[in-house]
Amino acid sequence: MRKKYLLLFVIFCGNISLYGQVSKDSINSILENTTITDSLRANTLNQVILEHFTDSKPDSAIVLVKKLLDFTSEKKLEPQKADAINTFANSLLHKGEVAEALSKYEESLLLYQKLKDLKGEGIVLNNIGKIYKLRWNFDEAEKYYKQALKKSKEALDTVNEAGTLTNLGNINLTRFKVDQAIPYYLQAIQLCKKINFKKGEGIALLNLGIAYTRKEDYEKSIACYDNARLIALELNNKNNLVHVYEALSSTYFQIKNYNNVIETSKQGLELANQLKRTSLQKDFNYYLYEAYKAKNNYNKALYHYELGIQYLDSLDILETEKRLLQFEFDKQKLKDSIVQVEKDYKTQLAFDKEIEQKQAEKRYLLIGFFGLFVVLSIIIFLVYKNTKKKQQLVEKERQIELQKTEKLLKEQELNTIDAMISGQEKERQRLASELHDSVGATLAAAKLQFEHIQKQKEKGKEIDELYTKTASLLDDAYKEVRTMAHEKNNGVIAKKGLLPAIKNLAKNVSGINNLSVEVVHFGLEKRLENSLEISIFRIIQELVTNIIKHSQATEATISITQHDNSINIIVEDNGVGFSSKNLSFTSGIGLSNVEKRIEQLLGTLEVDSNPGKSTTALIDIPL
CATH class of the missing domain: 3.30.565.10 (Histidine kinase-like ATPase, C-terminal domain)
Known part of the structure; x- marks a missing residue:
C-alpha cells in the first residue's frame, strides 16, 4: 500500500525524471505539500532517498535525510524518524563512514525497540550485522543476523527474513564453511519463491552458485548463475546481472572453457562500462586477456591487457607478463627459428642449473642431517655414560652404607657377647667363692660329723643325734647349691x-x-x-x-x-x-x-x- 501511494504521489508531482534524479526543489515540494498526511509525506521522501540516492549519491542522500529528520522531529513522527535514521545510516555506510553508520543504526534500533516495531528491529539488526561483517568480526555479525532473523519471523517480514538468511550464508561462505552456507541459501530461495520476491531470489542464487563453485561442483554452480541471470534480466537489475557475469566468467575460467569465458566476459564488460564499475572492468579485461592468450589470439589478448592496465594502481604488476606476451606475439609474426633455438637453449641451461642447485641442496641437507645425527648420538652416549656412572656411584655408596651397618651390628653383637662373657666370668668367680665359703664349709662340717660318727660308733654313744645333725648339714648344702643354680639360670x-x-x-x-x-x-x-x-x-x-x-x-x-x-x-x-x-x-x-x-x-x-x-x-x- 505504501508503494502504491508513493507511485501515485511521484506521478502527481512529476518531479522525478526517467533517470531517477530528484532535485532539491522536488524534495521541498514533497515536504511542503499538504494534500496528503505528514506520515505519508515522510514515508514517500524516505523511499525516494533510499531508492535513488543511497547507491550512487550518498552525499546528496545525507543532505536530504537531514531535512527529513528535521521534518519528522518537527511533526513528532517517531516511526518515520526511525526509518529516516536507518536511511541516514545507509547513506553513511555507502560513503564509507562505517563507525558513524553503526552509531546511527544503534540509534534507530533503540527507537524501534521503544516503538515495539519488530519489523524495523529486524531490518536494523540485519544492517548492523553487515557492519560487523565489513569489520571481519564474523562472530558478532552472525549474532546480529540471527537476532534479525528472529525479529523478522515474529514480524512476518518475509523479505527481510530471506535477506538475513542469505547474509548468514555469506558469513559461513566467508569462513570457508561451504556446507553450512548452502542450507541458508536454499532456505532463502524457497522463501523468495513463496512470496515471489524475485530480487532476493536472484541474489541468493548468485551466492549459492559461488558456494557450489567453491565445492568444485561446476554443473550446479553454472545452473544457479543461469537462473540468477534470467531473474536479473527480467527485473532489469543491472547491478546483480554484472555480478552474475563476473561469477560465470570466473567459473568458466577455472574449468578452462575459454569460449564461454570470452562470451560472458564481453557481456559483463559492456555492463561494467555502463555502470562505471572500475574493479569489474579490470576483472573482465583480465579474463578476456587470459582467454585470448590461451587460444593463441595474441592481438586481442594484448588489446585487453593494455585496456585492463588502465584500471590498475601500478603498471609494475603485469610488466613481466606483458614482456612474455610481446615475445609470443613477435614469435608468431616473425617465426624466427633462431630465437626459438636460443630460447630453448636458455631454458635447458636454466633447467640444468636448477637441477644442479636442487641436487646441491639435497647434498647439503643430507650432510646437515648426518651431522645432526652424529651430534645427537654423541650427546645421548654421554648422557647414558654419565647416568651409568651415577648409578654405579649410588650403588657403591649403598654397599658402603650396608657394610657400615653390618659392621655396626657385628660390633654391637660382639659387645653383647663380651658383656655376656664378662658376666659369665664374674658369675663363675662368685659361684666359686660361694661354693668355697658356704657349700664347702657346710660339706666340711658334714665330713667331720661323719668322722665323729665313725669314732662314736665304736663307743656306741649318741648315734641318733649325730645322724640328725649330719642330715641337717647335707640339707643345707643342697639348698645352697639349688639357690646358686637358680641364680645362675637367670642369665644376662x-x-x-x-x-x-x-x-x-x-x-x-x-x-x-x-x-x-x-x-x-x-x-x-x-x-x-x-x-x-x-x-x-x-x-x-x-x-x-x-x-x-x-x-x-x-x-x-x-x-x-x-x-x-x-x-x-x-x-x-x-x-x-x-x-x-x-x-x-x-x-x-x-x-x-x-x-x-x-x-x-x-x-x-x-x-x-x-x-x-x-x-x-x-x-x-x-x-
Missing part, C-alpha cells in the same frame, strides 16, 4: 627382662639408614622362662638385622602380644619387599636361622611380602 638378658632388651635393641638400630623402629607390646606383665626370652630376643634381633640389610625401609614396627597359651610376634617394615611365593629360607636373605629357632620352640612363621611393597613376619610360639 633375664636380669632386666625381654621387653627392656627389645626396646634397647630398637633404640640402638634407629637412625641406621634413616630407619625408625617402634616397639608395641600387650600383656607382658609376667616374665617368661629365661631360655625362651633369650630365643625370642635372638629371633627379633635377626629379623631387624634383615630389615636393615635388605629392605631399604624407613619405618619398622615390633609388636609383641602375650596370650594365656602363646605369644604372638609381628615384625613389619615399609621397605621394597620381595617375592614371598618363591621364598626359600636357605636363599641367604637372613631367615634360615629364624626358622630353625622357631622350629626348636615348636612355633610357626609366616612371611607376607611382594616386590615394591612392605614385608610382614608373623610368629606364633606356644607357652
